[in-house]
Amino acid sequence: MSNIQNLKSFDPFADSGDVETQPTNYIHIRIQQRNGRKTLTTVTGVPEEYDLKKILKVLKKDFACNGNIAKDPEVGSVIQLQGDQRLKVMQFLVKQLGMQKKNIKIHGF
Amino acid sequence: MSAEELGFDPTLKKKKKKVVSEAPSASASPAPEKESLDDLFAGAKKKKKKTKAKKEATDDNDNTDELTESFEGLKLKKKKKKKGSKASESADFEKALAAAGVQEEDSGKLYDERQKETFIPYITLLDRFYDVLREKNPEMAGGQHQKLKIPPPEVARDGNKKTVFVNVQVIAHVLQRNPEHLIQYLFAELGTSGSIDGEKRLVIKGRFQAKNIESVLRRYIQEYVICKTCKSMNTELKRESTNRLHFIVCKACGSTKSVSSIKTGYQAHIGANRRKRV
Numbered sequence: 001m002s003n004i005q006n007l008k009s010f011d012p013f014a015d016s017g018d019v020e021t022q023p024t025n026y027i028h029i030r031i032q033q034r035n036g037r038k039t040l041t042t043v044t045g046v047p048e049e050y051d052l053k054k055i056l057k058v059l060k061k062d063f064a065c066n067g068n069i070a071k072d073p074e075v076g077s078v079i080q081l082q083g084d085q086r087l088k089v090m091q092f093l094v095k096q097l098g099m100q101k102k103n104i105k106i107h108g109f
Numbered sequence: 110m111s112a113e114e115l116g117f118d119p120t121l122k123k124k125k126k127k128v129v130s131e132a133p134s135a136s137a138s139p140a141p142e143k144e145s146l147d148d149l150f151a152g153a154k155k156k157k158k159k160t161k162a163k164k165e166a167t168d169d170n171d172n173t174d175e176l177t178e179s180f181e182g183l184k185l186k187k188k189k190k191k192k193g194s195k196a197s198e199s200a201d202f203e204k205a206l207a208a209a210g211v212q213e214e215d216s217g218k219l220y221d222e223r224q225k226e227t228f229i230p231y232i233t234l235l236d237r238f239y240d241v242l243r244e245k246n247p248e249m250a251g252g253q254h255q256k257l258k259i260p261p262p263e264v265a266r267d268g269n270k271k272t273v274f275v276n277v278q279v280i281a282h283v284l285q286r287n288p289e290h291l292i293q294y295l296f297a298e299l300g301t302s303g304s305i306d307g308e309k310r311l312v313i314k315g316r317f318q319a320k321n322i323e324s325v326l327r328r329y330i331q332e333y334v335i336c337k338t339c340k341s342m343n344t345e346l347k348r349e350s351t352n353r354l355h356f357i358v359c360k361a362c363g364s365t366k367s368v369s370s371i372k373t374g375y376q377a378h379i380g381a382n383r384r385k386r387v
C-alpha cells in the first residue's frame with residue numbers, strides 16, 4: 001500500500017483522452033470488384049454520432065450512384081456505394097463533415 | 110514563408126554546421142598524409158550531413174521518386190562515379206605502395222624523392238577513400254543507401270475473372286519478405302482473395318492491371334519495407350514472439366520500428382452469397 005499522495009496524483013500512462021494519440025479509429029475506404037468491370041466502395045469507421053442515413057442520401061445524389069447501409073458485427077454500420085467513389089467520398093468527408101485527412105485511409109489499387 | 114518558419118527549418122541548421130566544418134578541411138588539404146586522412150573522415154561526416162539534410166528536406170515525395178527509380182531499374186549512381194575514378198585510383202595506389210616500399214628499405218636516403226612521390230592531391234585521396242568505403246561498406250558511403258532493383262510486376266489475365274501475378278516470389282525475395290506476408294497484404298488491399306498455382310504464381314480473383322498491382326506494391330514498400338529512420342530498403346521483418354508484434358529491423362542503421370499487422374477489414378458479401386449471409 002502506498003500512502004504517498006504525490007505519486008497518485010498523476011498517472012503518466014493514463015488515457016489522456018487526447019484524440020491525437022488514438023489513431024485506431026481510422027475511417028477506411030475500400031474498393032471491391034464485383035462481376036465484370038463493376039466495383040463497390042465501402043466506408044467503415046464513420047463515428048456513430050453521424051447520421052449515416054442522411055450521409056448516404058446526400059452521397060447517392062451527389063455521385064449519382066446507388067448505395068446502402070450494411071450492418072457488420074465487427075465494424076458496425078458500413079456505407080456501401082456502387083462504383084469507385086473512393087476519392088469523392090474522401091473529399092466529401094473532409095469538406096462537408098470536417099474530418100481530418102490523416103484519419104482517413106483509402107485502400108485498393 | 111515567414112522568417113520564423115525558416116528559423117525552425119532543420120535543414121538550415123545543418124547547412125550552417127556544414128559551413129563551419131568545411132573551413133578547416135579546405136585549409137588543411139595540402140597538409141601531410143596523416144592529417145589529410147583525418148580530413149577524409151571529417152569529409153565523410155560532412156557529406157553525410159549534407160545528404161541527410163537533403164533527405165529530410167524532401168520527404169515522402171522524394172521517397173516515391175526513389176521508388177520509381179528502383180522500379181525502372183536505374184543504375185546506381187555510385188557505380189558511374191566509380192568507373193571514372195578507377196584508373197586514377199589504381200595508379201595512385203601503386204604510387205602509394207611504391208612509396209611505402211621505399212620507406213621500409215631505406216628510410217633516410219631517399220627522403221626528398223619519397224616526399225615528391227607521396228604527394229597525392231587531396232581530391233584523389235578523397236575519391237579513393239570513397240571508393241574503398243563503397244566497396245567495403247556501401248551503406249555508409251555518403252549516407253546514400255543502396256537502391257534495390259525491384260522488377261516491375263508481371264501481370265497476366267487468367268480467363269475473364271482472374272489475374273495472375275507472375276513474379277510475386279521474385280519481388281518478395283528482392284524485398285526480403287515472406288511471400289505470404291506480401292500476398293496477404295495484396296488481398297487485403299484489393300479486397301479479394303486468390304490462390305497460388307503450381308508454378309508458385311499468384312492467382313488473384315478479379316481483374317487488375319500491372320499498374321494497379323504496382324501501386325499496391327508501392328504502399329506495401331512504404332509501410333512494411335522502408336526503414337523510417339534512414340529510408341533504406343535493406344530491412345527485415347521480424348516477429349517478436351513475446352508480444353506478437355511485427356518489427357522492421359533495418360540492416361543499414363539498425364533501427365527497429367513496430368508495424369501494424371495486416372488487417373483485411375470489412376468485406377462486403379457480393380453476388381450469390383449476399384442474400385444467404387444476412
Ligand SMILES: [Zn+2]
Pocket residue numbers: 336337338339340341359360361362363364
Ligand atoms: Zn535504417
